[in-house]
Amino acid sequence: MEQLALLAPAPGSEAWCARFNELHVDLGTGDARYALRLARQRADLGVVGVDTCLDHVRGHARRWPANLALVQCDAAALPDALDGRVNRISVNFPYGRLLTGLLDGDEALRARLGAVLAMGGGIEVRINASALAGTGHSLATAEEALSNVCRCLGCDSVRCRRLDAAELRRFPSTWAKRIGFGREAVAIEVVGGCRVDGAPGALPP
Ligand SMILES: C[S@@+](CC[C@H](N)C(=O)[O-])C[C@H]1O[C@@H](n2cnc3c(N)ncnc32)[C@H](O)[C@@H]1O
Structure with missing residues (x-):
């Protein structure tokens, strides 16, 4: 799929990536609030916010931290x-x-995520209950589907838990707060830790 636009600083460049000790990709970043917070917390972390639509991002690129890059493209077409x-x-x-x-284990998406993930890398996915309407999934089957994605990406440790209204309200993203104050304030969180040279991947605290 085509990468539609590349906003400053150029995340597609190897030189940009090489400036950082670690890289974090936030897929479906929306207004990029979560990505911006991560970037402000750690100057040595390169943060790439990815979305098919960046119209909800506020402020001018000149005011973003140098370690934040926003890319408009499909998650299955990462640079x-x-x-x-x-x-x-x-x-x-x-x-x-x-x-x-x-949820459906799309092969192209899974292959692209697997390709970008470094040895020892990990993935965290949060899905709200109301988003599952019409997908044919319950919270439990969605947890299972996401656990499978983690395993397919090479994660050797997978942790699932539920997020309640209070946790959603505290979570630093715009949608989390919207859901947290809504009627169906529950979500699942699935976190996969990946293998490094045969050693079990560490789960974040
Ligand atoms: C509900 S919003 C969540 C935004 C943000 N993560 C948050 O927590 O506030 C979901 C986002 O996923 C994006 N999205 C949907 N399909 C996508 C895809 N195939 N690739 C990249 N982004 C996608 C949408 O454009 C939308 O911004």
């Missing part, structure tokens, strides 16, 4: 320069193709 370099992937409250791609 090649990220290959083998990404230490962490987050997917917070996806909908549309990104949601169904994860």
